[in-house]
Amino acid sequence: MVRSATTAIDKYRNEIVNGPITKTLLWLGFPLMLVQLVNVSYNVADAFWLSKYSDVAMAVPRQAWPPYMFFNAFNMAISTANMALLSQYIGARRYEEASNVASKFFTVTLITSFAFGLTYFSLRYPLFYYVIRTPPEIFDDVMSYSAIISADLMLSGFSITYSTILQSVGDTRTPAVVGGFSALLNIVWDPFLILGIPPFPRMGAAGAALATVFSRLGGVAALIYLTKRRFPDLRIHPTKDIDRLWVMRNIRIGGPVFVFQASNSLAFMFQNALINSFGVVVAAAFAIGFIVMDIADAVMWGLTMPVAIMIGQNLGAGNLRRSREIAYKSALTTSTLTALGAAVVFLVRGSLISVFTSDAAIYNEALRFLETFVFSLPFFTLFFVGMSVGRGSGHTTVPTILGIIRLWGVRIGLGYFLAYVTSLQSYGVWLAMALSNVIGGLGSITWIRFGNWARPVIK
Numbered sequence: 001m002v003r004s005a006t007t008a009i010d011k012y013r014n015e016i017v018n019g020p021i022t023k024t025l026l027w028l029g030f031p032l033m034l035v036q037l038v039n040v041s042y043n044v045a046d047a048f049w050l051s052k053y054s055d056v057a058m059a060v061p062r063q064a065w066p067p068y069m070f071f072n073a074f075n076m077a078i079s080t081a082n083m084a085l086l087s088q089y090i091g092a093r094r095y096e097e098a099s100n101v102a103s104k105f106f107t108v109t110l111i112t113s114f115a116f117g118l119t120y121f122s123l124r125y126p127l128f129y130y131v132i133r134t135p136p137e138i139f140d141d142v143m144s145y146s147a148i149i150s151a152d153l154m155l156s157g158f159s160i161t162y163s164t165i166l167q168s169v170g171d172t173r174t175p176a177v178v179g180g181f182s183a184l185l186n187i188v189w190d191p192f193l194i195l196g197i198p199p200f201p202r203m204g205a206a207g208a209a210l211a212t213v214f215s216r217l218g219g220v221a222a223l224i225y226l227t228k229r230r231f232p233d234l235r236i237h238p239t240k241d242i243d244r245l246w247v248m249r250n251i252r253i254g255g256p257v258f259v260f261q262a263s264n265s266l267a268f269m270f271q272n273a274l275i276n277s278f279g280v281v282v283a284a285a286f287a288i289g290f291i292v293m294d295i296a297d298a299v300m301w302g303l304t305m306p307v308a309i310m311i312g313q314n315l316g317a318g319n320l321r322r323s324r325e326i327a328y329k330s331a332l333t334t335s336t337l338t339a340l341g342a343a344v345v346f347l348v349r350g351s352l353i354s355v356f357t358s359d360a361a362i363y364n365e366a367l368r369f370l371e372t373f374v375f376s377l378p379f380f381t382l383f384f385v386g387m388s389v390g391r392g393s394g395h396t397t398v399p400t401i402l403g404i405i406r407l408w409g410v411r412i413g414l415g416y417f418l419a420y421v422t423s424l425q426s427y428g429v430w431l432a433m434a435l436s437n438v439i440g441g442l443g444s445i446t447w448i449r450f451g452n453w454a455r456p457v458i459k
Contacts, residue, residue: 012170013090016313021322021329025306033302038183040294042215044186046208047291048153049194051356052364053459056138056280058356059287060205063134064146065116066272067127068153070185070265071116073258075157080255084312084394086168088458091316095233098168103239104246106161110238114159121150128137133273135280139206155208156215156368160224162223165234169307174226253457254398257391267407273417274429282355282426285299285365292345292352292370292375299341303334304384309390315456323393327448331385333440338381346374369430376434378440386444398447406440 015024045062050057082105124146134142134244163175185417189211196202203210227236275286307330314323345352351364381404390399411432416426447453 005013009090009095009233010093013313015090015318016170016310017317021310021326022333024310025326025330026310027334028172028306028309029303031173032304032305033299034299035176035179036178037295040298041189042183042186043294044291045190046194046211046358047287049190050205050208053194053202055357055359055362056135056284057141057205058151058291059280059283060138060141060145062287062290063132063138063272063276063283065127065150066268067120067124067134067146068149068202068263069268070262071120071153072156073261074116075160077254077258078105078108078112078250079138079160080162080254080308080391080396081250081255083164083168083308083391084253084457085211087164087312087392088316089307089457090169092458093141098139099233099235099243100233101246102161102165102236104242105164105236106236107242109157111162114153115392115407117150117154118412120153121147122169124150127269131273133270135274135276135283137223137280138205138283144204144206145209148206148213152209152213153211155220157340158220159216159223161284162220162227162236165236166223166227166231166456167305168311168312169231169234170313172306172309174230175223178219178222178226181222182215185215185218185424189214190416203307207280207353249457253394253396256396260400260403263404267412270412271415271429273434274412274419275426278426280428281359281361284359284362285369285426288353288356288362288366289369291356292349292366293352293373295341295345295352296312299337300334300381300384303330303337304381304388306330307385308392309389312394314391315454318456318457320454321344323454325348327389331382331445331448333366333380334385335381339378342374342377346370349374365426370426372430373434373437374425376437380437381435382441383444385446389448389453393453393455395453395455398451399452402440402443402447405443406436410436410439435457 015027047058052058068077082101084099085101089095089101117426123145126143128139128146166172166174169347190208192198192200192202193211196207200207227234276283288294292293307326308327309414314326349367353363353370356364359362383402386402387399390396414435415432418424419426422428424431
């Protein structure tokens with residue numbers, strides 16, 4: 001490939017490999033943080049309009065997402081593997097090989113997205129009835145919501161693929177703008193489809209799902225178009241050339257992430273079953289609490305994703321010491337900003353909850369959840385910095401093990417113990433969730449400091 005054709009990629013690569021670390025982290029992360037805030041705003045809009053439909057309808061999406069995450073685990077794992085490969089090839093200026101990897105990535109996710117979407121649709125009844133044990137008051141709504149959202153699972157493969165490719169180059173702004181556009185579409189559609197503003201029928205939770213699918217479709221079309229326009233030299237197309245080396249690298253890097261994502265999703269299913277065992281009031285309070293927590297989380301999601309990009313490209317360029325410095329400075333910056341966001345949420349917690357419910361029982365339970373959970377968020381950020389370090393470097397086993405211990409050992413195991421054995425009931429669940437973040441964060445920062453991750457996986 002001629003050098004003049006790589007100018008756009010080089011611009012991003014040089015900033016990531018040579019620029020000031022904190023400035024570059026914020027440069028890459030700020031657009032992602034903004035789009036996450038927009039994404040949170042559409043989650044808030046979903047909850048707000050569903051609360052106008054009924055007092056408990058806002059709990060429906062929170063029931064449906066853990067199995068969605070489970071069936072999306074493969075695509076998230078392969079995304080992680082190819083983020084490491086693409087960013088390291090780009091850091092090494094091996095752009096032709098980056099194009100080949102992108103095409104293989106696209107082909108596999110195209111196939112698996114449709115397969116897993118159909119599987120989710122087919123298995124949703126036994127999942128929600130027998131595993132998650134959705135409260136009967138919202139069971140029919142959950143079935144309708146999940147049937148429609150299975151189409152979103154089919155579309156998500158396109159979104160994951162093109163977002164990962166752009167972010168690997170260092171272009172976090174294009175996925176951010178497209179994500180914001182998609183979220184705004186969702187917000188516009190919500191009241192029409194949920195409440196039935198003419199000419200649309202009153203659809204409730206099914207309307208919220210349909211709004212998500214419509215907005216995802218628009219976002220996918222925009223991502224494909226903008227990727228081809230901005231980086232024409234990244235030639236992405238279906239291919240039969242799925243070679244053994246690429247497969248083995250995906251298994252080695254993505255395998256632990258798949259285990260983590262799948263086990264994470266299963267843990268959330270069991271967590272929902274535990275929460276649902278206390279009735280629809282606690283389920284609704286949990287949904288409200290997590291909507292409010294998402295506001296503080298927006299900072300975390302936006303600023304931890306660039307860590308993987310920066311570490312991947314710097315390892316590919318041979319900057320091993322700089323890669324460690326990136327990890328340390330990112331952990332300090334993101335945990336501090338998340339702590340500030342959590343403090344703001346705590347100060348206005350009552351006002352935020354009252355937006356979504358006037359039911360005293362739901363309000364009090366949501367308040368207790370927030371007061372227990374909010375101060376664990378900086379540790380949750382440290383855990384995700386560790387995950388990003390693993391994804392950027394391609395060394396994902398230790399973060400995966402930490403994630404499994406955090407969820408299954410602390411959040412589920414300790415949660416059942418505190419809820420039923422010590423008779424703390426729902427408070428025991430909230431307390432275990434907070435402790436799981438603290439333990440995960442401390443484990444991650446220890447691995448970042450002492451782990452042997454600062455070495456590239458490409459040859």
